[in-house]
Amino acid sequence: MAVNTREKYTKRAERVAFMANKLRLSVLEMIGEGKQGHLGGSNSAAEVVAALYFDTMKLDAKDPKFKDRDRFILSKGHAALIQYAALAEIGYIDKTHLKEVKSLGSALQGHPDIRHTPGIEANTGSLGQGLSIACGIALGLRLDKSPARVYVMLGDGELAEGQIWEAAMTASFYGLDGVTAILDRNGFGAMGPINSRFNTNPHGDKWRAFGWHVIEIDGHDTAMVLWALEEAAKTKDKPTIIIANTVKGKGVSFAENTAAFHNGIMTARQLETAIGEVSKWT
Amino acid sequence: MDVKSQRIAYGEALVELGTEHEGIVVLEADLGKSTMSFMFEEKFPCRYFEMGIAEANMISVATGLSLAGKVPFCSTFAVFATGRAYDQIRVGAIAGLNFNICGSSCGLSDFGDGSTHQSVEDIAIMRAIPGMTVLSPADAHQTKKMVRAMADHPGPCYIRVNRSDLPILTESVGEYKIGQIDVLRDGAESHVVIFATGIMVSMALEAAEKLAETGIAATVANVGTIKPLDKAAVLALAAKAELVVTAEEHSIVGGLGSAISETLQGNLTRPIRYVGIDDQFGTSALTYDELLVHYGLTVENIVEAACGRPKTAGGSI
Numbered sequence: 001m002a003v004n005t006r007e008k009y010t011k012r013a014e015r016v017a018f019m020a021n022k023l024r025l026s027v028l029e030m031i032g033e034g035k036q037g038h039l040g041g042s043n044s045a046a047e048v049v050a051a052l053y054f055d056t057m058k059l060d061a062k063d064p065k066f067k068d069r070d071r072f073i074l075s076k077g078h079a080a081l082i083q084y085a086a087l088a089e090i091g092y093i094d095k096t097h098l099k100e101v102k103s104l105g106s107a108l109q110g111h112p113d114i115r116h117t118p119g120i121e122a123n124t125g126s127l128g129q130g131l132s133i134a135c136g137i138a139l140g141l142r143l144d145k146s147p148a149r150v151y152v153m154l155g156d157g158e159l160a161e162g163q164i165w166e167a168a169m170t171a172s173f174y175g176l177d178g179v180t181a182i183l184d185r186n187g188f189g190a191m192g193p194i195n196s197r198f199n200t201n202p203h204g205d206k207w208r209a210f211g212w213h214v215i216e217i218d219g220h221d222t223a224m225v226l227w228a229l230e231e232a233a234k235t236k237d238k239p240t241i242i243i244a245n246t247v248k249g250k251g252v253s254f255a256e257n258t259a260a261f262h263n264g265i266m267t268a269r270q271l272e273t274a275i276g277e278v279s280k281w282t
Numbered sequence: 283m284d285v286k287s288q289r290i291a292y293g294e295a296l297v298e299l300g301t302e303h304e305g306i307v308v309l310e311a312d313l314g315k316s317t318m319s320f321m322f323e324e325k326f327p328c329r330y331f332e333m334g335i336a337e338a339n340m341i342s343v344a345t346g347l348s349l350a351g352k353v354p355f356c357s358t359f360a361v362f363a364t365g366r367a368y369d370q371i372r373v374g375a376i377a378g379l380n381f382n383i384c385g386s387s388c389g390l391s392d393f394g395d396g397s398t399h400q401s402v403e404d405i406a407i408m409r410a411i412p413g414m415t416v417l418s419p420a421d422a423h424q425t426k427k428m429v430r431a432m433a434d435h436p437g438p439c440y441i442r443v444n445r446s447d448l449p450i451l452t453e454s455v456g457e458y459k460i461g462q463i464d465v466l467r468d469g470a471e472s473h474v475v476i477f478a479t480g481i482m483v484s485m486a487l488e489a490a491e492k493l494a495e496t497g498i499a500a501t502v503a504n505v506g507t508i509k510p511l512d513k514a515a516v517l518a519l520a521a522k523a524e525l526v527v528t529a530e531e532h533s534i535v536g537g538l539g540s541a542i543s544e545t546l547q548g549n550l551t552r553p554i555r556y557v558g559i560d561d562q563f564g565t566s567a568l569t570y571d572e573l574l575v576h577y578g579l580t581v582e583n584i585v586e587a588a589c590g591r592p593k594t595a596g597g598s599i
Contacts, residue, residue, distance in 0.1 A: 113376070114349075114378075115376075115377065122345075122346070122349060122377070123377040124373075125373075126369055126372075129342045129370060132338075132339045132342030132346065132370075133342050133345055133346040133349065135339075135343050136343035136344060136346015136347040136349065136350065136354075137346040137347070137349050137350045138346075139343070139346070139347060139350070140307075140347045140349070140350020140351060140352045141350055143307070143328070143329065143350075144350070144351075162338075163336075163338045163339055163370075166338065166339035167339050169334065169336075170336075170339060173334075174331075
């Protein structure tokens with residue numbers, strides 16, 4: 001991206017970056033001390049999620065079911081906390097309910113659930129299904145001649161699921177340019193680095209071979225994220241995937257680039273450190 | 283007796299529904315000529331989605347279409363629809379979406395293709411999913427009515443459809459209400475009640491004729507909806523009889539017989555005998571009939587079960 005292009009995004013990019021860290025702070029509060037929570041994969045996705053919810057997507061803060069709204073599907077549903085944080089910022093969820101996440105009877109389930117949470121567009125969590133669901137929604141929207149777009153976030157570990165590639169063929173065969181996938185390429189699965197545990201790379205070549213338009217960016221550079229989302233929307237007759245290179249656990253030093261906080265537990269001291277580090281940016 | 287294939291009725295029903303409702307969409311996994319969904323494709327190509335041989339993706343795409351407000355019908359062979367896409371169906375059911383699945387060539391009706399293509403456990407699999415409706419029509423007319431009921435039903439529905447021409451037993455007019463059990467032969471003070479489903483319903487009626495000749499009065503109930511089972515109707519019919527017989531072209535593990543047993547358990551004490559496949563996979567045969575004999579799915583097997591006689595083939599125990 002050229003310097004003069006980047007300048008075009010400066011103001012919006014700053015706001016998105018601020019919101020991303022606000023979401024991270026909210027994630028830390030939801031996990032709290034001594035409880036398991038998917039910190040790593042939530043934090044890696046923060047900038048993309050913030051860009052979508054607070055800049056790119058057409059939404060109505062008063063009506064989560066607004067007809068021609070853009071849809072976001074978190075196929076890597078274990079990162080639900082970052083989505084809940086965003087839905088609370090918009091106002092679809094009462095912020096006071098965030099602390100009840102995963103508790104019995106809570107509106108905030110361990111994985112996204114349309115029957116419990118306003119603003120959630122699909123049930124995900126059983127990995128590999130979100131892109132197929134996104135294709136179905138996009139086909140339905142196309143029949144209705146709706147301008148709405150469908151965004152779906154995948155994990156790089158999730159790409160091991162064969163259904164992803166069935167869906168990749170579907171989107172390209174049907175020319176679903178209304179579908180934009182974002183690969184949160186943080187390099188780690190639950191057990192360790194993707195490269196050494198079960199390598200789903202190369203990513204760009206695979207998606208290109210499946211007929212997709214591929215854009216590769218730094219997924220924490222909010223100007224790049226905004227630019228890439230606009231490029232995706234301009235691409236006609238084929239779906240786009242934005243390969244967002246990210247850092248697992250981004251923003252919390254002890255959780256970065258490790259599988260330990262994929263679904264780890266923080267001590268009181270770690271939580272304090274984490275909140276201190278993220279608060280610097282909010 | 284008139285005969286007609288349930289799968290042709292399925293194709294006709296889709297076309298009728300598609301004419302009435304723009305929201306009806308159909309998905310297929312490269313078996314449209316066999317499931318007869320191609321009839322819909324010919325009429326409404328824009329609302330027909332060939333998903334290739336990728337059943338898991340097909341079901342998830344269908345749930346996406348449902349999320350976009352459409353009413354999807356997915357079809358493929360019963361064994362693939364339920365086995366290859368189990369988790370995708372489950373996730374759609376968790377979401378409570380209106381999506382419909384047609385498991386075609388159910389049971390042993392794809393006789394030549396053998397065990398990989400024959401579904402002996404699809405009812406069990408679908409029945410275990412909370413909130414799933416499981417339908418098993420006895421003939422082509424009932425198939426058509428059920429497909430219509432599925433479109434109107436708000437949650438996920440599964441229908442198992444036979445490949446062969448089957449005798450017409452029900453009326454072409456009227457509606458099917460999900461849950462409905464039809465008493466096709468009422469032996470008022472009957473010795474035995476036969477709960478049958480699918481292809482076994484016509485055999486149960488024939489068995490009842492034979493039983494009558496020996497002085498045994500049999501009531502025959504066509505259980506079109508295996509889930510949610512009309513428990514009150516089952517208990518009322520069983521209460522009038524001394525013996526309960528179930529008949530299904532399915533494993534005795536988890537199918538209609540299990541559902542009837544679960545209903546009787548703790549409510550009513552009656553001896554129960556199952557006519558079904560005795561915990562085995564299918565196998566190839568040159569004709570459907572010889573396969574039905576091989577697995578003990580015949581009129582004679584039902585008669586034997588109703589008389590309390592020991593089995594002569596693998597089916598009734």
